[in-house]
Amino acid sequence: MNATRPSHEVAVTQALSRFVSAAQWGDIPREVRHEAKRALVNYFAVALAGARDPMIDKAVGVYGRFSAGSYATIIGRDERMDMLNAAALNAMSANVFDFDDTHIPTIIHPTAPIAAALFALAECRPMSGEALLLAFVMGVEVACRIGNAVSPEHYQRGWHITSTCCVFGAAAAVARALELDAMQTGWALGHASGQAGGLVETLGTMSKSVSVGNAARNGMLSALLAKEGLAGPDAPLEGQRGFLAVACTRAETRRITEGLGREWALLSNTYKPYPCGVVLNPVIDACLDLRRDARWTLDEIERVEIVGHPLLRERTDRPHVRTGRESQVSAQHAVAVALARGRAGLAEFSDNAVSDPVLRALGNRLRFIDDPAWPVEAAQVTLVFRSGKRVTHRVLNARGSLAAPLADVELSDKLYELAAYGGSGVAAQPLLDLLWKLDTAPDAAAPMRTARTVS
Structure with missing residues (x-):
């Protein structure tokens, strides 16, 4: 079947998997490294704002009934859960007020589901700040490149692109953090392909944030299954009935690999000054x-x-x-x-x-x-x-856009403001000190401990 495909549509999954598994911190340009930290400052800000929303209270109650442990933090709360449920809830909290970041070409909100998965993993497996940031960059790259390939038709057909594409991003990020090889990373993407879901019809309701939480949880689960040797399809993205064929009429598959390692999705990421679309x-x-x-x-x-x-x-x-x-x-x-x-x-x-x-x-x-x-x-x-x-x-250039981005100090101020709004009692400055220096931190889980409310 592949013999009849244009050359740029062959082995896209393999190309992404090799890229993710081989990536090293030294490969990441300085401005991309810094943008990763900016994204995480914004992530903790919005997660702290949403952590005690009444709808999150309800979700915590339901998810807590099925938690398999109590070793992962729920940001801004005193409850702890297993890492899968913690990842889902933290992604939901960060998305609930629609105040999270936005990749402008696709309108994907990448950080909530990808960061939530990685920080939950970091609490359960030793990881340096540098390793987490590298995995985060890889996850954002995968999610947004897949999004580029299916935009704008994917969203217009009713798919919630953050939920559908970020399950791949979370899977790739966790695969990188677990140091999976290219084959295992491909399996992780394959497992993610069977769990890509979310509908535009849910906007304005909690169902939208639930599907963002699913992207974090299911992406992490996909990588964990791959680590144990559960094999997936060879071409979950570009296959005849793979994600790209199902997601839109004609995907621009070349956009997944074009400029890979030279053009970075995080440099097209933006941060909102207002809690809305x-x-x-x-x-x-x-x-x-x-x-x-x-x-x-x-x-x-x-x-x-x-x-x-x-x-x-x-x-x-x-x-x-x-x-x-x-x-x-x-x-x-x-x-x-x-x-x-x-x-x-x-x-x-x-x-x-x-x-x-x-x-x-x-x-x-x-x-x-x-x-x-x-x-x-x-x-x-x-x-x-x-x-x-x-x-x-x-x-012509909205505040917070690529042409008029929020400065680092404005992102720090946002964390101060939203931490106070959320009412968790978490102190903003110690958390900011850790996040802005995360690339030199020996323990990537330190921000999660700082963002935890102690009863």
Whole structure:
């Protein structure tokens, strides 16, 4: 069967597996190493924010009934579990507020599922900070390269790309951390291929975060099974009925291996200033700027027009949201709360904010204007007043985008803010000290111990 395939579609799984198993820390460019630490600072920030969310409380209760041990930390909590369940719950906590990182080309949120798996493993198996960071870089590379191959059709068909692609990323990361050879790493990817799932229909509900948790848990399980010699298919990605063929009509398979070892996915990763879908960032920026210079009242606004890439409407046209979780992917709510309150933090995307009748009324006045020429990091917001006056603000590079990234100090501030918001009592500064120096740490699990609440 492979003889009829274009050459770039042959042995993609093997190429990725060899790359992951052979990778060394010295192969990773300095800027990629630093970006890995930035991603982990953001990861702990968002996990601490979500750790005591009522929905996470419920999940901890259910998962805890089936825990096979108590040796892995649940970030921001005093419960401990086996590493599979801990990985799932920590990925869920980091994803629950939609405040996690974003790989711009694919809109994958890679760190929550991949880091959660690695830190759970590090608590159960001695590992240096350097080894964890190397494994993390490999996991992100695998997840995002597979995502590149199936985007954008995969998401448009209804697959939640973070959940589907990051099970491969978590499997590759744990395989690298376990020092599996190329064949075993391929088996891990094969096991992951049978567990790739998650639907866009779940956005705005806890089911979305459950599937992100599954990516962490099942990716780790895939590597552990491979380590014990459980074999998988030879071509789980490029096979006739492999992931790529099932995930979209025509995958761009070459994007999986093109530039491998020269172009790095982490350099296209970004960090959110607001707890919502990343396509809303430029819209919120524009609304906050309009609100800052306001010489008008909300009652004067007849409608709000937003111009942006069609993806903006596809992902966020959600009027009449009922919960804070739904509001994280609602342009109607984001526009209304930014214009009305001049803020866009976690409190503005809460159940209380959603119930505000002023915000509901203003959100109903929103109109989308699709323009494929606009990048997803840009948008234009126009306030159309009852008087006929129009006021427009355009944002070409949203705060937190690749062109306007959050600085290291802003990521540290985010961890301070979200650690306080989560109410776990975890001190931010000791955790930051460990994370920014993780590449020289002899024990990769130290941040997890610091992020643990002691009862």
